[in-house]
Amino acid sequence: GKTTLCTNLAVSLAQEHPGQVVLVDLYSQFGDVATLLNLQPKRTLVDLVAKADAMDLPLVEEHLETHESGLKVLLGSVMPQPLDLFTTTFLEKVMGVLKRQYRFIVVDVPPFLHSGTLYMLAHSQAAVLVANLYDLTTATDTQKLLQTLRGSYVPPERLHVVLNRVSRENQLQIPDLEQVLGQPIAGAIPNDGRIVPASINAGVPFVATHPN
Numbered sequence: 001g002k003t004t005l006c007t008n009l010a011v012s013l014a015q016e017h018p019g020q021v022v023l024v025d026l027y028s029q030f031g032d033v034a035t036l037l038n039l040q041p042k043r044t045l046v047d048l049v050a051k052a053d054a055m056d057l058p059l060v061e062e063h064l065e066t067h068e069s070g071l072k073v074l075l076g077s078v079m080p081q082p083l084d085l086f087t088t089t090f091l092e093k094v095m096g097v098l099k100r101q102y103r104f105i106v107v108d109v110p111p112f113l114h115s116g117t118l119y120m121l122a123h124s125q126a127a128v129l130v131a132n133l134y135d136l137t138t139a140t141d142t143q144k145l146l147q148t149l150r151g152s153y154v155p156p157e158r159l160h161v162v163l164n165r166v167s168r169e170n171q172l173q174i175p176d177l178e179q180v181l182g183q184p185i186a187g188a189i190p191n192d193g194r195i196v197p198a199s200i201n202a203g204v205p206f207v208a209t210h211p212n
């Protein structure tokens with residue numbers, strides 16, 4: 001649900017702050033942002049790699065897609081590429097350009113702690129980890145991730161945990177997970193087996209079809 005929450009957050013921000021929001025898909029392999037937003041990219045982040053030495057705003061904007069909400073989107077790739085294709089030097093150049101133009105940059109990072117992901121986490125004002133209450137293994141994995149990131153890469157006050165697909169059937173409860181993680185849960189997203197799958201299949205974010 002990470003990409004689903006990320007795209008809906010970006011669209012919601014774009015509705016409130018027109019022209020000030022860009023969503024960056026950092027997946028070099030099998031990213032789903034284009035599918036969730038029903039976009040057919042002409043150019044992607046992969047195409048920018050070969051032009052890194054000439055990085056400027058006009059070049060970056062040539063590679064942006066525009067969603068009907070007004071959200072600008074920089075998609076990762078069309079076909080699978082090496083995981084380490086987006087180097088920290090490359091990302092520094094891209095983000096430097098975007099930061100001068102946009103107030104909000106939402107980045108969907110892949111679930112791997114490679115250099116690109118760690119760079120983005122370390123340079124973000126807020127890092128949101130998506131977890132759930134399914135079972136103890138998930139809670140333990142989230143705890144390990146927090147321990148890895150907290151302090152070493154991301155200041156503790158910038159780390160936030162959001163629970164997805166919360167329902168009465170969950171085996172664990174929020175206080176249980178808060179005790180395991182050693183920090184409060186920032187938010188809880190209820191499970192909805194009707195609205196969310198329909199929005200994904202239609203390529204229309206649920207914040208647009210069900211704003212409440």
